[in-house]
Amino acid sequence: MTDTRSVGLVVPQRARFDQALNLRSGASLPGFELVFETYGELNADRSNAVLVCHALSGSHHVAGVHANGSPGWWDNLVGPGKPLDTNRFFVVGVNNLGGCYGSTGPMSINPATGKLYGADFPVVTVEDWVTTQARLADHLGIDCWAAVLGGSLGGMQALEWTLRYPDRIRHALVIASSPKLTAQNIAFNEVARQAILTDPDFHGGHYYEYGVVPARGLRLARMMGHITYLSDDQMAEKFGRQLRDGKLKFNYEVDFQIESYLRYQGDKFATYFDANTYLITTKALDYFDPAGAYGGDLLAALARAKADFFVASFTTDWRFAPERSRELVYALLHNGLDVSYAEIECSAGHDSFLLDDPQYHAVVGAYFDRIET
Amino acid sequence: MTDTRSVGLVVPQRARFDQALNLRSGASLPGFELVFETYGELNADRSNAVLVCHALSGSHHVAGVHANGSPGWWDNLVGPGKPLDTNRFFVVGVNNLGGCYGSTGPMSINPATGKLYGADFPVVTVEDWVTTQARLADHLGIDCWAAVLGGSLGGMQALEWTLRYPDRIRHALVIASSPKLTAQNIAFNEVARQAILTDPDFHGGHYYEYGVVPARGLRLARMMGHITYLSDDQMAEKFGRQLRDGKLKFNYEVDFQIESYLRYQGDKFATYFDANTYLITTKALDYFDPAGAYGGDLLAALARAKADFFVASFTTDWRFAPERSRELVYALLHNGLDVSYAEIECSAGHDSFLLDDPQYHAVVGAYFDRIET
Numbered sequence: 001m002t003d004t005r006s007v008g009l010v011v012p013q014r015a016r017f018d019q020a021l022n023l024r025s026g027a028s029l030p031g032f033e034l035v036f037e038t039y040g041e042l043n044a045d046r047s048n049a050v051l052v053c054h055a056l057s058g059s060h061h062v063a064g065v066h067a068n069g070s071p072g073w074w075d076n077l078v079g080p081g082k083p084l085d086t087n088r089f090f091v092v093g094v095n096n097l098g099g100c101y102g103s104t105g106p107m108s109i110n111p112a113t114g115k116l117y118g119a120d121f122p123v124v125t126v127e128d129w130v131t132t133q134a135r136l137a138d139h140l141g142i143d144c145w146a147a148v149l150g151g152s153l154g155g156m157q158a159l160e161w162t163l164r165y166p167d168r169i170r171h172a173l174v175i176a177s178s179p180k181l182t183a184q185n186i187a188f189n190e191v192a193r194q195a196i197l198t199d200p201d202f203h204g205g206h207y208y209e210y211g212v213v214p215a216r217g218l219r220l221a222r223m224m225g226h227i228t229y230l231s232d233d234q235m236a237e238k239f240g241r242q243l244r245d246g247k248l249k250f251n252y253e254v255d256f257q258i259e260s261y262l263r264y265q266g267d268k269f270a271t272y273f274d275a276n277t278y279l280i281t282t283k284a285l286d287y288f289d290p291a292g293a294y295g296g297d298l299l300a301a302l303a304r305a306k307a308d309f310f311v312a313s314f315t316t317d318w319r320f321a322p323e324r325s326r327e328l329v330y331a332l333l334h335n336g337l338d339v340s341y342a343e344i345e346c347s348a349g350h351d352s353f354l355l356d357d358p359q360y361h362a363v364v365g366a367y368f369d370r371i372e373t
Numbered sequence: 374m375t376d377t378r379s380v381g382l383v384v385p386q387r388a389r390f391d392q393a394l395n396l397r398s399g400a401s402l403p404g405f406e407l408v409f410e411t412y413g414e415l416n417a418d419r420s421n422a423v424l425v426c427h428a429l430s431g432s433h434h435v436a437g438v439h440a441n442g443s444p445g446w447w448d449n450l451v452g453p454g455k456p457l458d459t460n461r462f463f464v465v466g467v468n469n470l471g472g473c474y475g476s477t478g479p480m481s482i483n484p485a486t487g488k489l490y491g492a493d494f495p496v497v498t499v500e501d502w503v504t505t506q507a508r509l510a511d512h513l514g515i516d517c518w519a520a521v522l523g524g525s526l527g528g529m530q531a532l533e534w535t536l537r538y539p540d541r542i543r544h545a546l547v548i549a550s551s552p553k554l555t556a557q558n559i560a561f562n563e564v565a566r567q568a569i570l571t572d573p574d575f576h577g578g579h580y581y582e583y584g585v586v587p588a589r590g591l592r593l594a595r596m597m598g599h600i601t602y603l604s605d606d607q608m609a610e611k612f613g614r615q616l617r618d619g620k621l622k623f624n625y626e627v628d629f630q631i632e633s634y635l636r637y638q639g640d641k642f643a644t645y646f647d648a649n650t651y652l653i654t655t656k657a658l659d660y661f662d663p664a665g666a667y668g669g670d671l672l673a674a675l676a677r678a679k680a681d682f683f684v685a686s687f688t689t690d691w692r693f694a695p696e697r698s699r700e701l702v703y704a705l706l707h708n709g710l711d712v713s714y715a716e717i718e719c720s721a722g723h724d725s726f727l728l729d730d731p732q733y734h735a736v737v738g739a740y741f742d743r744i745e746t
Contacts, residue, residue, distance in 0.1 A: 024623075025623035026623070027623070122623070123623040123624065180614065181614075182605060182608065182609055183605075183608035183609050183611070183612040183613055183614065183629070183631045184600060184603075184605045184608045184609070186614070186629050186631050186632065187596075187599075187600045187608065187631050187632075187635055188600060190596070190629075190631070190632045190635055190636075191593060191596045191597050191600070191635065193625060194592070194593060194596065194636070194639075195568065195593055197625055198589045198592070198593070199589075200573055216571045216572075219567070219571075220564060220567060220568055220571070220593065223560075223563070223564045223567065224564050224597060226560075227557060227560045227561060227564070230557075232555060232556075232557045232691075235555065235556035235557045235560065236555055236556050236557070238556075239556040240556055241553065241554075241556065241559070241662065241665075248660055250397075250398035250399070250400070250495065250496040250656075251496065252566060252570055252652060252656075255659065255660075256556070256559050256563075256659070258556045258559050258560050258563070259559065259560075259563045262560055262563055262564065263563075263567070266567075279625060283623075283625075286628065286629070287621055287628075289614065292614075318605075318691075321605075
């Protein structure tokens with residue numbers, strides 16, 4: 001049976017930008033390419049475009065399926081008749097600069113050396129991503145997004161759009177996100193980075209030249225990450241103390257189902273994700289802090305935003321807890337902005353934002369319904 | 374100035390047990406040695422002995438100072454006039470079997486091979502530890518402990534004493550502990566183990582023979598561990614987003630103070646702790662589940678306990694949350710036992726049990742005051 005609510009087969013596109021890009025770090029790139037996908041049709045007014053920003057391990061492949069059968073990471077949310085309805089909206093997904101799914105990044109050729117960038121690819125930030133996304137908007141003829149939407153790190157990009165280009169975004173949807181990371185968030189990122197950086201196969205980030213990848217480090221980073229994406233309660237429900245083979249082994253093979261799950265997730269991730277991209281992306285997370293330039297005053301930092309906001313958090317998300325979203329909502333409201341906030345009961349922790357939860361999808365859909373195109 | 378509330382200089386002692394030890398795993402040891410310390414004097418009735426059990430990285434060195442100046446890990450709690458008052462009690466600290474502070478463990482000679490045990494040292498459990506501690510009690514002429522006390526994994530040993538030797542313990546003090554680990558707890562332990570097991574310097578646990586230690590793995594395990602020992606709030610208070618050198622570096626050196634703290638803790642730990650002991654100890658944590666043999670029925674599992682209990686938890690401890698202690702208290706009360714429970718407001722997370730918190734020390738001291746000797 002064909003899924004009539006799917007955008008169906010999609011083919012990634014590519015855009016090249018030849019103007020130099022000055023990055024927040026002070027480094028610059030002579031030019032860059034972005035891989036992206038689009039779903040639905042841009043209307044005559046060009047007023048129905050929605051940008052979907054991805055999180056740590058996401059990509060431009062948001063919805064539909066690739067020829068190899070691979071589904072988009074937010075396919076449950078984006079499609080004809082879905083909460084972000086491609087019958088009404090022209091939706092754009094983009095692989096961020098520094099990514100490992102085809103946009104210019106550590107696995108691209110460094111024109112200065114003729115070799116792969118590897119660890120020489122500069123650290124990029126949420127601000128840099130938004131700059132490159134604006135160039136993509138220019139390329140597509142989109143002056144103003146109807147909405148920019150993202151979860152987790154993607155939500156930070158949606159928020160940054162309202163600050164960097166307040167006249168180019170009408171609605172920002174910031175889901176399971178935060179105006180900045182806590183010390184605990186940074187701590188988890190740092191352990192993940194150290195796992196990669198100290199893997200002997202990392203070779204100072206130039207592992208491509210050695211024909212290896214720092215799989216041990218990536219695997220550990222992902223295993224630890226998964227603990228923080230799920231809630232304690234959901235882990236208890238899903239795995240509890242279930243043994244994989246019915247008895248304790250008194251060695252270091254798999255005893256408990258949760259161990260099996262984490263090893264599987266870690267092993268899989270290490271086969272397809274790039275370690276340099278992982279490093280860059282965790283730094284982008286750590287560095288995002290729009291209030292930083294305002295002495296920590298988030299109200300002042302958000303004063304230039306004009307967009308309407310939809311903010312959502314999940315009760316069991318301890319990585320980006322509801323409290324972080326409430327701080328954001330408070331600062332937006334005190335700037336006189338139009339803010340809708342949903343705190344959704346969902347047991348799945350941070351990963352809830354990726355799930356097909358009825359209450360969650362209902363409020364996102366209702367919000368998009370009221371956006372004029 | 375001399376600290377008049379310190380037990381002062383202490384010298385570890387050693388006892389050898391030549392009777393074979395059958396372990397829960399089915400393996401056995403032909404004999405073993407335990408390193409221990411004692412503080413205070415055993416009274417004529419031998420009725421004032423208190424055993425202090427250690428947690429993951431602890432040792433027999435509970436109180437006082439060694440000749441090298443090293444203080445006991447619970448020196449703030451144990452000493453003359455302190456909550457566990459060595460003027461009244463004869464206190465025993467012991468390094469657990471499988472440990473790396475002198476008791477028989479992976480760094481001991483395996484009599485079967487004449488080489489160091491390394492990874493051939495069997496996985497030992499909380500139950501096994503209590504068995505060996507009972508032999509130490511025999512050796513010291515202690516028929517019945519006035520109390521057995523421990524925090525975290527140490528609390529599990531105190532609880533196990535009440536089940537394994539109900540007639541040899543009058544009071545159990547179970548602090549910041551749990552009757553079993555959750556899936557999330559096991560998950561963190563598993564990532565730590567994988568960090569060690571996949572370190573190329575681990576050499577299947579026989580790294581001693583190669584003149585190396587799996588320092589990368591141990592360091593990562595400890596860094597991650599530290600995140601779980603502290604509370605989110607305390608990390609925010611203590612470190613927040615403070616930068617170490619006043620500016621972002623846009624590389625993978627230390628940006629934030631929290632990164633510096635974790636690296637320091639990890640580096641230090643890797644210089645003195647044994648990786649095989651770390652592996653064994655995390656398995657002992659994972660395996661402890663007295664209700665397991667009773668189909669998960671903790672009430673039934675605790676039916677044979679006779680001791681009085683003091684249970685304490687800390688409001689910000691998310692590793693062994695107050696809920697876990699409440700489950701234990703509920704099951705003890707429903708077995709008609711005498712239980713005192715304190716849920717202590719302390720911002721320091723799981724590590725609170727090691728701190729000199731006035732409210733906490735007051736309730737522990739009050740409990741010991743009422744123990745007859």
